[in-house]
Amino acid sequence: MLESASFDNAATAAVRAKPAAVPLDPGARRWALLAGASCLLPLLLQLPPTIAAVIALVGLGVGALSWRRAQPALLRLVLVIALVGTVLVLARFSFGRDTGCALLAAMFAIKPAETYTLRDARSQIGFGLFGPFATFLLDQGPLSLVLGLAASIFALVALQRLAEIDTLAAPGQPRAPAPPVRQQLWSVARLIGIGLPLALAAFWLFPRLASPLWGVPDRALARPGLSDRMAPGEMVELMNDETVTLRARFNGDAPPTSQMYWRGPVLWNFDGRTWTQAWFGGLPPAGFQASATIWDYELEVEPTDDRQFVALDLPLGAPDNARLSYDYGIYARRPLNALTRWHLRSSPPRRFETDLRETLRRAALDLPSGYNPRTLALAAQWRREAGDDDAAIAQRAMDLFHREFAYTLGTPLAGRHSVDEFLFEQKAGFCEHFSSAFVVLMRAAGVPARVVTGYAGGYYNPVGGYWLVRRSDAHAWAEVWLRGRGWTRMDPTAAVAPERIYDTLADRTPGAGGLFGGIGAATPLFNLGDWARRGWNDFVLGFDASRQERLLQPFGVDRLDAPRLIALFVLFASLAGAWMVWLSSRGERQRxxxxxxxxxxxxxxxxxxxxxxxxxxxxxxxxxxxxxxxxxxxxxxxxxxxxxxxxxxxxxxxxxxxxxxxxxxxxxxxxxxxxxxxxxx
Structure with a gap:
């Protein structure tokens, strides 16, 4: 009995003395925090700037306060509640991949407040490795890969140094010093080299699935594509975002920049303030007569989680896995939550829907009652003076904008009679003001009209030989229906005299391009960097199931079906496994x-x-x-x-x-x- 009690006491003492209670020395704590910061960095770069800044500041503050002593549990609880609440408020309580990743980053930012022992540090590093993984849910670019790889290396080095602490010296004797950092980095590089062949075999040869095995919620805070609505001031945020939205490579001649109108959502309905799309789901695409000019091109569209993307005005047809709407919007069969490529052909129309149905005519003339009385009166006056000449009315409006209006992004928020305020008081604005006022003026004069949104212009990258369009190139123009010609593009923004463009996009966001200016801040470094990103998209992100089937075409194998891919994967995985076993078996005696x-x-x-x-x-x-x-x-x-x-x-x-x-x-x-x-x- 005494022996049993002694054994129990010894076991209890051993449990209490387990490595989890080993405290961290300053050097090991620095490595644990460095590994955690390197894991958090790539995730923060993919979050909205405000949320990322809040999380980064909180993480720095928690690390500084917790460096010398542990913080009370109550303070940590209050910090968790406050930070989670702040993230949710900044995310507008929208739940999706972005919000989930932001909450993950927030939790990890306050993790140093409870990292004081060996077990705490290992838990922090293990939890931190979810950061690079979550980053790839938001972005799969080369920068994310490099930062994720660096984070993994720092984490493995930190775990090695923690392992040195775990090997305790004899009681009363100093702990053995950790190996040099260069030696530990070499050890980690060797581990990566051992596993790299198996990873490459899995990437190139494991059969690709047409769809994921599980669903991931849409990005709640991601940079969206073009919206299906246009309200005063909403396009400013999009126009100040220089993120690339698409890249286009032309097979043959490209259109002049002034003719690069990338057609997106067409807006018909107006409630006095906001323009929205109309639903013509049962109607086939309207007929149009193409001109002799044909543009053949390939689009590389960045993910937006929307279904609609753009094409040069007008597309001759829809590519595979997409459809054309009545007003020539292009919709993919699935949400664009990954990089996609589309082969398209477009042509500027000679005539576009010369016969307009009465129901569509009424939709293109509809205006809400009780709004913009001065605009209605001006349009009625123009109608009396022009008679039945709709083209003269449209040209008169274009001349008015050219003669009296200015272009600027700095406009106050409009009131109830937004078009009246713009036409008779402000006389300055940007594309959404010009297009909205023009269409209202045309409808009030009895000319069918609608708003078209999309992108205008583009920047030619001479390094890669392709055009890129960014969100800052967002634009809105108008289409009016004229007898004998059908829908005709009218861009009142482009009619503004150049000397009255006071506040261009290039002034607000250096490097912004578009229809009204070049890409002044573009440098060879920018060109080279974007070309590298496009190559990454083509080589890695664009490697889908169809390209995998054609992987061995240079060797005379036309198509690799699933059984052949599995056989090749098993073969190369076995060789990679043998390589791993051989290198591992050499062990320390060979080094x-x-x-x-x-x-x-x-x-x-x-x-x-x-x-x-x-x-x-x-x-x-x-x-x-x-x-x-x-x-x-x-x-x-x-x-x-x-x-x-x-x-x-x-x-x-x-x-x-x-x-x-x-x-x-x-x-x-x-x-x-x-x-x-x-x-x-």
Whole structure:
């Protein structure tokens, strides 16, 4: 009974003394925090700037406050509630991938407040590795990959240093110093090199699925594509965003920049303030007569989680896995939540829907009652003066904008009669003001009209030989229906005289392009960087199931079906596994020159059948050899004793000691040559 009680007490003491209670020294804590910061950085770069800044500041503050002493549990609880609430408020309580990743980053930012022991540090690093993984849910670009790889390397180095702490020295003796950082980095690089062939085999040869095995909620805070609505001031945020939305490569001549109108949502309905799309789901695409000019091009569309994307005005047809709406909007069959490529052909129309149905005419003339009385009066006056000449009314409006109006992004928020305020008081605005006022004016004069949104212009990258369009190129123009011509594009924004463009996009966002200016801040570095991103998209992100099937076409294999892919994957995975086993089996004895020399010395006695067994201690082997060959006993005992002291006695010899022992073993190898007189035979 006493023995049982003693055993229980010993077990309890052992549990209390487990490594989880080992405190962190300042060096190990610095490495744990550095690894955590490197894991958090790529995720923060993909979050909205305000949320990312709040989380980063909180993380820095928590790290500084918690450096010397632990914070009370109540304070940590209050911090969690406050930070989570702040993130949700900034996210407008929208739930999706962005919000989930932001909450993950917020939780990790306050993790240092409870990181003081070995177990805490390991938990923080393990939790932190979810940061790069979550980053790839939001972006799969090369920068995210590089930062994620760097974070993984820092995390592995930190875990190695924590392992050194876990190997406790004897009581009362100092802990063994950690290996140099360069040595640990080399060790981590070796681990990555061992697993790299298997990862490459899985990427290139594992059969690609047409759709994921699980659904991921849409991005709640992501940069969206073009909206299906237009309200005063909403396009400013989009026009100040220089993120690339698409890249286009033309097969042949490209249109002039002034003719690059990338058609997106067409807006019909107006409630006095906001323009929205109309639903003509049952109608086929309206007919149009194409001109002799045909543009053949390929679009690389960045993900938006929407279904609609843009095409040059007007597309001749819908590509595979997409459809054309009545007003020539292009809709993908699935949400564009990944990089997609589309082959399109477009042509500027000669005539576009010359016969307009009465129901559509009424929709293109509809205006809400009780809004913009001065605009209605002006339109009625123009109608009386022009008679039945709709084209003259449209041209009169264009002349008015050219003569009296200015272009600026700095406009106050409009009131109830927004068009009246713009036409008669402000006389300055940007594309959404011009297009909205123009269409209202046309409808009030009895001319069918609608708003078209999309992008205008583009920037030519001479390095890659393609055009790129950014969200800052967002634009809105108008289409009016004229007898004999049908829908005709009218861009009142472009009619503004150049000397009255007071506030261009290039003034507000350096490098912004579009229909009204070049890309002044573009540099060769920008061109090269975007070309590298496009190459990454083509080589990595664009590697889908169809390209995987054509992987071996250069070797005469037209198509790789699923069974062949699986067979190839098993073959290369087996080879990669054998490579991993071979490198791992070499172990430390192949990396350490002292161990290599020691094992080589043992193999010299193979001809005498006195080779050291793998399980045999050095001194025991020396005694066994001494019994068979007393003439070699003294030298082998000395070498075995030196090796045992260096290897197992905890002397932790420096580089000079290891070199001396290796040289001593090498000299012994040269002296012990079986077959000579007096030597092992």
């Amino acid at each position: 350490d020159p002292v161990l290599r020399a020691w094992h080589a010395l043992g193999r010299r006695y193979r001809r005498l059948r006195l080779e050291r067994a793998p399980h045999e201690p050095a001194l025991a082997w020396a005694e066994r050899v001494a019994k068979a060959r007393p003439d070699l006993a003294a030298e082998l005992r000395r070498l075995s004793q030196n090796f045992s002291d260096w290897r197992y006695a905890g002397n932790q010899a420096g580089r000079r000691d290891a070199r001396e022992l290796r040289n001593e073993l090498v000299r012994a190898l040269r002296a012990h040559r079986p077959g000579r007189t007096g030597e092992p035979r």
